[in-house]
Amino acid sequence: DTGVSQDPRHKITKRGQNVTFRCDPISEHNRLYWYRQTLGQGPEFLTYFQNEAQLEKSRLLSDRFSAERPKGSFSTLEIQRTEQGDSAMYLCASSSPWGSETQYFGPGTRLLVL
Amino acid sequence: AQKVTQAQTEISVVEKEDVTLDCVYETRDTTYYLFWYKQPPSGELVFLIRRNSFDEQNEISGRYSWNFQKSTSSFNFTITASQVVDSAVYFCALTTNYGGSQGNLIFGKGTKLSVKP
Secondary structure, three states: OOOOEEEOOEEEEOOOOOEEEEEEOOOOOOEEEEEEEOOOOOOEEEEEEEOOEEEEEOOOOOOOEEEEOOOOOOEEEEEOOOOHHHOEEEEEEEEOOOOOOOOEEOOOEEEEEO | OOEEEOOOOEEEEEOOOOEEEOOEEEOOOOOOEEEEEEEOOOOOOEEEEEEEOOOOOOEEEOOEEEEEEHHHOEEEEEEOOOOHHHOEEEEEEEEOOOOOOOOOOEEOOOEEEEEEO
8 A cells, every 4th residue: 555655855945946845645535734844843734635625724834835736636835935944844644534534644855945 | 722742852761661752732622633653763754543532541552552531631652661663753643623624733842752772
């Protein structure tokens, strides 16, 4: 059974550049979540999809951030005009709608903005 | 508001010692779920256990055990006879949106466990 995958695993960019991350959830999981984790902290919720619908956005998700899940399968998270404060681990998780609320996480994308 | 507190920032033990990681949560909802995740140095969060608010039975899985007490809003995690491979950051998390709602997890800050040989 394939787990959640994320690409790339690492990204180094210069301030002001745009970056895009991809997440492939566990197949048949219709719920997909994005979290951000900074050093020494627990993950913080960014946004949530149920199928292709984006149902919730955190206040952490500024207008420079956008997420999509066009066909209800994989999702992308784009950050425009990156800032040094965007340096973090970006985690994706998915869950099944049937009974279990357990979220399974991918390996994350570690972003460093220089 | 919901909140998870893991007061222990770092714990260091010697192999074969028992260790307990504390978790205290806050919520006004009567239906909620509690989780523990393990984050090894590789960075991936590994699911360990889920417990719902209506089930206060303690659970044991091999060397791992969990003590859920609603009276003290705590969900503590004990590793018996710790091993070097247990070294990781452990997160306690809470979700209160069940059954058709968002279900985003609220995490504590984590406890870094170091097990020395």
